[in-house]
Amino acid sequence: MIRLGIIGTGGMANAHARAFGAMRGVAITACCDVNRARAEAFATRYAIPKVYDDYTALLDDGRVDAVASVTPDSVHAEVAIAAARRKIHILSEKPLAGNLPDARAMAEAVEKAGVINMVNFSYRNSAALQRASRAVASGQIGRVMHVESSYLQSWLAQDAWGDWRTSDTWLWRLSTAHGSLGVLGDVGCHIYDMTALLAGDIGEIACRLQTFDKGLGSVHVGPYVLDANDSFVSTVGFVNGAVGTIHSSRWASGHHNSLRVRVYGDEGAVEVDLDHSYSEYRICRGKANLRKAVWRTVTCAPTPTNYQRFIKAVRTGAPDPSDFANGVKIQAYLHGSLESASLDSRPVRILL
Numbered sequence: 001m002i003r004l005g006i007i008g009t010g011g012m013a014n015a016h017a018r019a020f021g022a023m024r025g026v027a028i029t030a031c032c033d034v035n036r037a038r039a040e041a042f043a044t045r046y047a048i049p050k051v052y053d054d055y056t057a058l059l060d061d062g063r064v065d066a067v068a069s070v071t072p073d074s075v076h077a078e079v080a081i082a083a084a085r086r087k088i089h090i091l092s093e094k095p096l097a098g099n100l101p102d103a104r105a106m107a108e109a110v111e112k113a114g115v116i117n118m119v120n121f122s123y124r125n126s127a128a129l130q131r132a133s134r135a136v137a138s139g140q141i142g143r144v145m146h147v148e149s150s151y152l153q154s155w156l157a158q159d160a161w162g163d164w165r166t167s168d169t170w171l172w173r174l175s176t177a178h179g180s181l182g183v184l185g186d187v188g189c190h191i192y193d194m195t196a197l198l199a200g201d202i203g204e205i206a207c208r209l210q211t212f213d214k215g216l217g218s219v220h221v222g223p224y225v226l227d228a229n230d231s232f233v234s235t236v237g238f239v240n241g242a243v244g245t246i247h248s249s250r251w252a253s254g255h256h257n258s259l260r261v262r263v264y265g266d267e268g269a270v271e272v273d274l275d276h277s278y279s280e281y282r283i284c285r286g287k288a289n290l291r292k293a294v295w296r297t298v299t300c301a302p303t304p305t306n307y308q309r310f311i312k313a314v315r316t317g318a319p320d321p322s323d324f325a326n327g328v329k330i331q332a333y334l335h336g337s338l339e340s341a342s343l344d345s346r347p348v349r350i351l352l
């Protein structure tokens, strides 16, 4: 039996509790939140026996083999490093950290401790993304030349997910002082991860960030200063020589949560559109199809989720590709994007 603790019991923790709670051979034995009432309600909801309001107490109690850290981005580093020091395996939420030095320190800590480490880039749960990335890697579309990626949300434009003005879960995402890197860090990390998985590593980024007036007559809501970016637009160069555009916004009216990547090669193209399907991707390849621009839909057999892969890695000791080292790479893309934006969108090289 693998004993799991969940640290941070806000919105996303429910996905962790449901996924791990449904797995054979896994018991959620403890949970923790600085907001004790929230942790207690969570423990009641998922029948978790032990509740903490201090994660170090949870880690020190000897009741867990592994933890899921579902805390705000700026808290990920301290939790992961503390877990690693106690030889506790860790699945950390995305992005890996609030900044690149913290991300590197996390990767060093888990490497030194020899514990299983993963970042929950949850769109890797999509069989379409996994299989399409294998199709590109195996040369099905030839040499990758051009990429277009977008991640579109609209929770600042409408309230389908609740009113952001009155909810901490949205407000911390709008405030750099609360550790947010804006839409770039919050969901840009997903679309950078998805793009790199499909098209290859990124070597250069030129990025523009925009923070829009939210029509409140003030940039303050309680303790939150609404200064984090709401939109980003990057032009990127891939290590393999391809070029691409990657962009995201929280003001994309008409889209709740739309991720799409198109990769064009000299012998074909693939499209992963998660609004369309998590288990189907589209491909255009072969001379006759290319000439007529005929696309075929590929239906994919299920692939294991991040949660399943984390438990498998803990059981077998074999690392997963969505590890902290990959998390550092994505963090370097975020860092490079911020640096470029601060230099009037000049291209910057990505140094890992």
Ligand SMILES: NC(=O)c1ccc[n+]([C@@H]2O[C@H](COP(=O)([O-])OP(=O)(O)OC[C@H]3O[C@@H](n4cnc5c(N)ncnc54)[C@H](O)[C@@H]3O)[C@@H](O)[C@H]2O)c1
Binding pocket: 007, 008, 009, 010, 011, 012, 013, 032, 033, 034, 035, 038, 055, 070, 071, 072, 073, 075, 093, 094, 095, 120, 121, 122, 123, 168, 169, 186
């Ligand atoms: N993988 C995904 O698709 C996905 C989706 C949503 C959120 N996330 C990530 O999950 C994390 C949490 O996001 P959320 O939407 O659940 O936020 P949230 O604000 O709803 O929940 C965070 C919880 O952490 C608690 N917390 C803060 N500091 C803590 C500490 N030191 N120790 C213990 N608990 C602490 C807060 O009180 C809160 O209950 C973020 O990193 C976010 O980027 C990932």
